[in-house]
Amino acid sequence: MNENIIELDNVTKIFSLGVLGKNKIVAVDRVSLTIRSGEILSILGESGSGKTTIARMILRLIKPTSGTIKFNGVDIWKMKKWRDIKNYYMKVQGVFQDPYSSFNPRRKILDLLLDTVYNAFPELKKDKRKALEYINETLEKVGLDINTLRGKYPHQVSGGQLQRAAIARALLSNPVFIIADEPVSMVDASTRIDILNIFIDLKEKYGTSSVIIGHDYSLAYYVSDRIVVLYRGQIVEEGDPEVLEDPLHPYTKMLKESVPSIDRRWEKRLEYRIGEIDVTKRRKGCIFADRCPFKMPICEEKEPPLFKVGKGKVRCWLYGPK
Amino acid sequence: MEIVKNIGRSEVWRYLHGNTKFWTSITIVLAVVILGVIGPYLTKYSPNTPAGAPMTPPSFKHPFGTDYFGYDVFSEVVYGIRVSLSVGLIAALIATLIGVILGMIAGLRGGIVDAIIDTLINIFLSIPPILIMILLAVYIGKRGILEMGLIIGILSWQWTARAVRAQVSALRTSDFIASSYLSGNSYIKVLFKDVLPNIASYMFLSFVIQLSTAILTVVTLEFFGLGASEWSLGAIIQYSVLWGGIPLGLWWWFLFPGIIIVALIASLYILVISLEEVFNPRLRRW
Amino acid sequence: MTTILKLENYKVYYETPNGYVRAVDGVNLEVEKGEILGLIGESGCGKSTLVMSLVLPKPPMKIMGGRALLGKIDLTKLSWDERRKILLTKLSIIPQYALDALPVIKKIGAFLSDLAKDKNIPEDQVIEKFIERIKLVGLPTNVIDMYPLELSGGMRQRVIIALSTIFSPDLLIADEPTSALDVSTQRQVLELLRNLRDTGIVKSIIFVTHDIASVRQIADRIAVMYAGKIVEISSVEEIIKNPLHPYTQGLIRAVPVLGINYKKKRLSGLPGQPPNLLNPPSGCRFYPRCKYATPKCIKEEPPSVNINSRIVSCWLYVKEVPKK
Secondary structure (H helix, E strand, C coil), X not given: CCCEEEEEEEEEEEEEECHHHCEEEXXXXXXXXXXXXXXXXXXXXXXXXXXXXHHHHHCCCCCXXXXXXXXXXXXXXXCCCHHHHHHHHHHEEEECCCCCCCCCCCCCHHHHHHHHHHHHCHHHHHCHHHHHHHHHHHHHHCCCCHXXXXXXXXXXXXXXXXXXXXXXXXXXXXXXXXXXXXXXCCCCHHHHHHHHHHHHHHHHXXXXXXXXXXXXXXXXXXXXXXXXXXXXXXEEEEECHHHHHCCCCHHHHHHHHHCCCCCCCCCCXXXXXXXCCCCCCCCCCCCCHHHCCCCCHHHHHCCCCCEEECCEEECCHHHCCC | CHHHHCCCCHHHHHHHHCCHHHHHHHHHHHHHHHHHHXXXXXCXXXXXXXXXXXCCCCCCCCCCCECCCCCEHHHHHHHHHHHHHHHHHHHHHHHHHHHXXXXXXXHHHCHHHHHHHHHHHHHHHHCCHHHHHHHHHHHHCCCCHHHHHHHHHCCCCHHHHHXXXXXXXXXXXXXXXXXXXXXXXXXXXXXXXXXXXXXXXXXXXXXXXXXXXXXXXXXXXXXXXXXXXXXCHHHHHHHHHHCCCCCCCCHHXXXXXXXXXXXXXXXXXXXXXXXXXXXXXXXXXX | CCEEEEEEEEEEEEEECCEXXXXXXXXXXXXXXXXXXXXXXXXXXXXHHHHHHHHCCCCCEEEEEEEXXXXXXXXXXXXXXXXXXXXXXXXXXXXXXXXXXXXXXXXXXXXXXXXXXXXXXXXXXXXXXXXXXXXXXXXXXXXXXXXXXXXXXXXXXXXXXXXXXXXXXXXXXXXXXXXXXXXXXXXXXXXXXXXXXXXXXXXXXXXXXXXXXXXXXXXXEEEEEECCEEEEEEEHHHHHHCCCCHHHHHHHHCCCCCCCCCCCCCXXXXXXXXXXXXXXXXXXXXXXXXXXXXHHHHHCXXXXXXXXXXXXXXXXXXXCCCCC
């Protein structure tokens, strides 16, 4: 149960922009993370936190600048043969934020699902009917049926239905791990819970692990066994949902306070300074210091490590050795 | 606005239906092509032997008149269309094919493959093609339709390649290409299943553009006496200039082939503009 | 209380080759002076069409009937020139894709002088007003000399808010103003909207969204729209605590409250899909997804009934009148 499926070790990604790569953006900054078998991990962060970059690096779509990503102990960026990469994809799958952009607008939805089945189970190539039956079974797991999709192009179904189809596509090869990058942010509020429930069902029925990336505190809280909070490429806090119910890091606190919740109304104004972040500049010391209301002199000087506090971890000098 | 997006494919035809630019230009292009195809059966004169009295203005017997030597200009023109169009067509096909393949590979693979192809494109962009074409055409001596098409084609693909490369580079990082890889599709499969269909309309447009520039190039080379045959549109105009068609007032000798060249190239350009409106909804007027 | 906007049997359809899409189909709605009205519903329910048609009805959108009274002006009968006169001064909108609404190659200042020319107001007056608003939304005044490209999403959204309220319109429509923003900026923008109303810069706001949690934070009343019709209107507190319409109940149940984990409580979303508005179902448009549906719901459309100043369109709340 506690065996690690994916291990990120000190992974950094730096993007170079501008003429001759003059501007450097540190998208992911020395992130070490393990994903255990049979768990749902939420990565919580706002835009510019590097959450999407992490997803694309795990999916072998972006190469890390340094550090290693291992799947069952094998470095995924050492794979060179297409056969190895394909086998990796059959085990590790992804779901993207915008369902309409994750399907080719000029191909029928079922065609891509059939591709996946044929690539995962070449023996089904001769038996299209059986392949479609299998697709239908998988679609039922996500609350769709094949007749909703038959003969249709992506723009002919609703966003919620298409996102379910995208998840079904990811499930077809029987993966052991799925990474979903903001899978519900483009779908209606009324269907978000049902889509998250799919990942919970998969975990409970088949032991499939997943990473769900998002920015909504209540949704991340609802769906996960463990939560990692990301700010400007660094992990700032980590723990199980109970830890995050009463977060320690000032950034996590701010996130929690900013999220609108249906059961209460904001009374006082938010006291955090929400400055605009210049992503091309890195500061000395703590990355959150410029926005932090609890800033101390040490925060400007030295970068805090991840301190263990109780059941969780937090990158903040407030919780360091006194 | 989702509702508008959902109307689908039949909308393209609906849009074409009321598009005067499209229908006018396609009619002219087709008329010239048909003239080239069936023209030789309409005339009883061969372009290789004098057909009657020299220097007669257009008449029922000779609709485009006769030239300085008594050849029937109509026969020369219809045979000329065949030659010039064939060379242009072959050149455009070759240029589009090379351009699309190189552009697609560069765009989809990225990295070092992209860098090499991009350098190649830039080299070809920096050399003046017409000069090389003239040199090559003189050098090879035998200038058939195929040879001329090849020479023009392999020197004109760079624009298509550059444009296709840009289009495909934009696609490369898109989620649906990622989904296709995740589904276990290899580069080649992604190329055919996902990239090609998405640039198909674009490919067609760039083929039409290639065709119009190729015809212009063909006619220019022919005018310099480097045509694939004695009877080509450019060559007729060259003869009319060389043998005093202008000072002698034999306007029909150069005017008819000239009109056909201009009409053909202009219509092809207008065709591209009208098709762009159809393929690219942002250019539509509603 | 005075009514700022009054919609009576308001209908807006889309003209498509396959027939009319009945996106807004007989809406009755009143916006009172001084209130923030939340208009919620799933995507494709017609809420964006409703507000866009008030501001800028353009093909294939077509107003098919009813009245839309902004004060004494009937918005459905305005010519283009008359409409231009009231835009920004009486009626204004923060559009859904506001982040891309600004022309990228123009400085914000150039945009202001265009505005001054269009409205026939001296330019320095417009700039003065704008600076007032820019301070209010918490941006530095030098944004006038900046290009939209140089601004982040949150800043651009605040520039849009400053621009759209520059002439203190009576009614401000905010169409999903926060959906593209980060949570921390989202809260700022919502608080800003409330502030605009509290200070009287705008008299009333219609806040369009699919996110009940954010509408909960600033709205006074909520109107729930489903498949082109308003199914329930009531005050925020009442609708959250005790939703009447089965659709509203489902919507609210589908939103997690902060602090619920799946291990403690499994939530469920709203099953089914909204109907195709090209051929909406007869009777109540919600019946295919409703667990209380009766044969009557399939046959007859429910009337709007008033229960303790709450309005709901559902047969569950219609008292059977004994037949004579």
